Amino acid sequence: MSNMEREHEATACAADPAREAIITYTARDSELGGGLIIRRALPLRERRLIGPWCFLDHFGPLALDDAGRAGMHVGPHPHIGLQTVTWLIEGEVWHKDSLGSDMVIRPQQLNVMTAGRGISHSEETPADHGPMMHGVQLWVALPRAEAHREPAFEHHAALPHHTAGDAALTLIVGSHDGQTSPATVYWPAICLDGDMPQGGEAVVPLDPSFEHGVITLTGALTIDGVALPIGQLAYLGPGRDEVCVRAEAGTRWFLVGGAPFEDEITMWWNFVGTRAEIEAATDEWNARDARFGTVAGWGDAYLPAPATPWKRQP
Numbered sequence: 441m442s443n444m445e446r447e448h449e450a451t452a453c454a455a456d457p458a459r460e461a462i463i464t465y466t467a468r469d470s471e472l473g474g475g476l477i478i479r480r481a482l483p484l485r486e487r488r489l490i491g492p493w494c495f496l497d498h499f500g501p502l503a504l505d506d507a508g509r510a511g512m513h514v515g516p517h518p519h520i521g522l523q524t525v526t527w528l529i530e531g532e533v534w535h536k537d538s539l540g541s542d543m544v545i546r547p548q549q550l551n552v553m554t555a556g557r558g559i560s561h562s563e564e565t566p567a568d569h570g571p572m573m574h575g576v577q578l579w580v581a582l583p584r585a586e587a588h589r590e591p592a593f594e595h596h597a598a599l600p601h602h603t604a605g606d607a608a609l610t611l612i613v614g615s616h617d618g619q620t621s622p623a624t625v626y627w628p629a630i631c632l633d634g635d636m637p638q639g640g641e642a643v644v645p646l647d648p649s650f651e652h653g654v655i656t657l658t659g660a661l662t663i664d665g666v667a668l669p670i671g672q673l674a675y676l677g678p679g680r681d682e683v684c685v686r687a688e689a690g691t692r693w694f695l696v697g698g699a700p701f702e703d704e705i706t707m708w709w710n711f712v713g714t715r716a717e718i719e720a721a722t723d724e725w726n727a728r729d730a731r732f733g734t735v736a737g738w739g740d741a742y743l744p745a746p747a748t749p750w751k752r753q754p
């Protein structure tokens with residue numbers, strides 16, 4: 441009986457030669473102060489977007505020193521035209537923004553900040569923190585019709601959980617297999633966290649109208665038989681209704697997807713929009729315009745916006 445099941449699983453997971461091949465990309469590594477390694481899987485020169493997801497940073501894991509000095513200390517900075525999504529595997533991040541939000545986020549919880557017409561925020565390791573920091577931060581581009589909406593902040597302390605094969609799934613954004621996340625987004629999108637023990641295998645249903653991307657957060661994963669080391673992005677084009685994942689070692693993996701984004705946008709520094717919108721946001725942020733508000737507890741501290749590249753080199 442169990443042998444039969446294993447054969448069935450193996451068949452379900454077999455490569456389909458008619459299926460478009462997975463494309464893998466190498467994320468760009470950079471080091472933020474204090475030894476924090478960031479793997480930037482989006483945007484890449486070869487791939488700027490997956491659905492509306494325009495930015496995907498995988499940071500850590502990093503062991504923090506006792507004073508938290510090696511943690512995250514990002515002072516007030518602005519955003520327009522996007523939403524930020526923060527998801528932690530380990531540790532805590534203390535978020536404050538110009539709406540007055542003041543929230544420590546922990547693993548299995550979700551922060552979604554909608555910048556819309558303008559917001560500013562800070563992100564720090566809180567004084568009272570665990571030994572490690574590990575997580576992802578993403579940006580979701582707002583479609584043009586929603587780009588100027590009022591800013592907003594959502595914290596979700598609990599999200600839907602379900603399973604596919606041996607994978608324990610947490611649904612962060614969108615709908616999947618009858619579950620729906622409470623997170624508000626403005627373009628069809630999905631975001632899933634998967635957890636599998638060594639040797640675990642799962643056929644994960646996909647929306648064939650979406651394109652998808654997968655990264656490995658911990659352990660060792662193969663996706664449709666292709667090894668996906670930490671620091672690489674797997675891209676799956678539209679037209680797929682499932683993907684097979686297998687844990688060569690106990691693994692956490694992370695999937696994003698969405699309907700191919702249709703609006704023409706520019707992404708520069710912390711802004712998404714038209715060039716004219718980004719130009720205006722840069723000038724207004726540097727003039728300390730009330731549009732971006734202030735973040736409590738930071739005094740006059742702010743990170744100046746650099747000149748836009750098209751202005752430096754017209």
Ligand code: MN
Pocket residue numbers: 517519524561710
């Ligand atoms: Mn930010």
